[in-house]
Amino acid sequence: MEAGLLDIESGRADGETIHTVFRAAHSIKGGASTFGFTEIAGLTHVLETLLDEMRAGKREPDTESLSALLQSVDVLRALLDVAERGTEPDRASVQACQSRLEAILGGGHKAAAKPAAAAAPKAAESAGWNVVFKPHESMFMSGNDPLRIMRELERLGEMKAECSFERLPKFADLDAFQSHLWWKVELKGDIKKAQVEEVFSWVEDECDLEISPLQALVVAAPAAAAPAPPPPAPAQPQAVKPQPVPQDTQAASAGAGGATEGTLRVQVSKVDALINLVGELVITQAMLKQAGSELDPGQYERLLAGLVQLERNTRDLQEAVIGIRMLPVGSVFSRFPRLVRDLSTRLDKQVKLKTVGEATELDKGVIEKIADPLVHLVRNSIDHGLETTAERVAAGKSEAGTITLAASHQGGHIVIEVSDDGRGLNRDKILSKAIERGLSVPENPTDTQVWELIFAPGFSTADQVTDLSGRGVGMDVVRKNILALGGEVGIESRAGKGTKITVRLPLTLAILDGMLVQVGGETFVLPLGFVIEALQPESANIRTVQADSRVLKVRGDYLPLFSVARLYKIEEEAANEPMVVVVESDGKRLALEVDALLGQQQVVVKNLEANYRRIPGISGATILGDGRVALIVDVGGLARGVTTQPAANQ
Structure with missing residues (x-):
């Protein structure tokens, strides 16, 4: 509808x-x-x-x-x-x-x-209202504050509020970016319901709200009043008893049933358990493969052939099970037409929404967690990215601005773009605000470095903060949530042309293809989706710049060269012929020096943060075929210039 x-x-x-x-x-x-x-x-x-x-x-x-x-x-x-x-x-x-x-x-x-x-009940309604206000956990993502709403309610009349802590998690599980509290409010006074509803108009889609009269809609007649018949009760629809289903309805129901016979509804927990078992199977298969590599191929030919077949079947099984959790990203995009319509009406702007690639599939767990950041980005684009109709006409643009949501597969990732054809980011204003706030700004920064400043906590260029959004306000939270999914976010902008925010996410969080590399006595995993090439560098192509920093010349381009052993403070072993793996993330390429390449392998991703704590430069861990633990390198973090020295000390 x-x-x-x-x-x-x-x-x-x-x-x-x-x-x-x-x-x-x-x-x-x-x-x-x-x-x-x-x-x-x-x-x-x-x-x-x-x-x-x-x-x-x-x-x-x-x-x-x-x-x-x-x-x-x-x-x-x-x-x-x-x-x-x-x-x-x-x-x-x-x-x-x-x-x-x-x-x-x-x-x-x-x-x-x-x-x-309804005239009769109005007299009793004026006594006040009971309000149950339960903010969704994601309310802070929109820049809204429940306490601001409570203060607005207090201005309407005499208020008594009771805070509930039943949703408050244990301290160890507390997330400061989520709203856990909810309130029961008793509001007394001659207050119209519309006044109460108006207080919540900005957050009506971000909370569970109940508003009911403080007293029952019954007014006692004065003692001296002459007997009078009670006022007629407001008309209510009569209870409808189930009726026999007509023939045509039965036929339609039968047709609908036939169309769904090929589907089966399964609890998500059962699918998650199946994925975990497949993950353990992948680890077991890797153990058998490693053990088989030490056998004589002539003597154990049939066994080794069976292990090759097991590897192939395990990969097919893994892909099939992961496919069960894959959903079209259109399930997220479908909520935006109404959001765009309501916001454009509220802001008196003409906005068109264009969606591309709705059929692109993504893991259900990722879809559920990416929805709120996308809502925040779309709100920002409408509120601050697009000009008013008058401004667009004066700039020679069409009256209606366009917001584009696009999804596509790129390698082992999905890329979601939120773009607008608005005014673009103001470089000078961002730099001015950054200096004013004391942020570290590089000398002669590139546009990309300037746009990165937007992700600083609390950063905003808005002259007036609105309840809808503020480009910068909450952007650090958006990035935090995307990084927690193993993803990346980047910004491109041209003055007067518009802004594009690109979110890059892994297709699934369970299993990935990786390149195993040896560094000292340790094994690391480089996600294959980031790897461009591997090569053996010539010493003539390596240059030292700025003290001990190094660059590697690859086909005419100079790439930053990092020793993985030094990054993670691992004792270096003298490698006769060290190898270099070129990786790329968020448009930035760098070269990683390792001792040896061990080959490609499917690995099961284990959450290091859930089992230990977050380590800079490391996105997770896996179990190798010989039972050892290998760390998965956070290539995106390295590309963003995140230092990994603290990782070694922890």
Whole structure:
């Protein structure tokens, strides 16, 4: 319904779209009636009537009608959530939405009758409101602060608040970037519900919210008053008893059942357990391969052939199991049309959303954790990246700005780009703010180095902080969350042309292909997705610059050359012919000097932070075929200039 309504509003719809929206409403009403969800059925009945008039050509889908229909979608969503949780619905919101639809249908006549019917309860509502405010854990990601909202509530009237700590984790598990508390608030005074709702208008999609009258809607009559009949109760939809399903509905249900016979719903925990077992199988297979390499090929030919077949089957099994957890990134992109529509309306900007590569698949665990950073980036682009309509016209641009979400596979990674055709980043302003805040700024910095300053904690160039976003405010949190997924984030910008933020993520967090290298007596793993080439350098191509820093000439380009042994403080062994592995991350190439190449191998990624603690320069660990632990090099961290000296001391 929502997707169809947004298409109609943007002018992208064809004649079939309104029929699709109508059929969706009809299905919701039928299902709600069958199972006795009276509020959903009552609201959808009015909704269906309005859609039917549009479908029949009796009414044009104007802005007011479409806004009312989109509001109905929100209310229906809330009612479905209420049905799932078993809590009481917000009947005032349902009634207000239904009255708005009826006003549109009746040209205002039906709407006039509703306030009269609700006049009696209004006197009791003025006593105040009970508010249950449960921020989502990700609320800080949007730049919103629950305490700011509590202070705004306090301005409305006499307030009594009770804080709940039931969601607060143990201190060791506490994440300062997540909101764990929630509140029960008793708000007294002659306050309209709309005033309370307005306080939460900025965060309505980032919290669970319940607003109910402080007192029951009953007013005791004065003792001296003459007996009078009680005021009529507000009309409520009658409970709908399940009815026999008509023949055509039965046929449709049978068809739907047949279409889903090939699917099976499985708990995610079972899939995770299967992936863990496959990971252990990969380790066991590597152990057998290593043991088999010491056998005589002539004497154990059949055994070695079996081990080769086992390796092939293990890889196929691993890919099949990982594929179970893969979901199209379109499941994340689908939430943005409504977000873009609402934000552009609030900011009075014309914005078009373009999505590319929605079918690109990504691990379910990664998808769930990348959604909030993407929401933050899109909000930033709309709020601060795109100009107002007047500014765009003055700059010779089209009135409507464009936000583009694109996903694609590149090697063993997925790349997600959030770009806009707005004003671009202001280099001089960023540098000025950085110097003002005392940040370290290189001499004659490149654009890339200037854009990196945005990721400093709390950095912002905004003259006025808004509740929506601020390019820079929260960007350090965005990067932190992406780095936690083993990913990278980079920025490109051109003044007057726009900004593009690129997020690079591993397809899965469970297993990766790596190049094993020997450094001293230790084995390290370089993720194969970062490796460009391996070569044996000639001493004539190695130059020393700035004291002990070195560079390597590779086909005319000079690359920074690092000794892995020195980076991790490992005792160096004299290698007759040291090797160099050229890696690339975030557009930066560097050369890593190692003692020897041991070959390529699939490795199971073990989270070092969960089992020990975070180590700079190391993204994880794995278990080799001989049972030893090998560390996985954080190539992205090295490319960003992260020092790894502390790693050796820890």
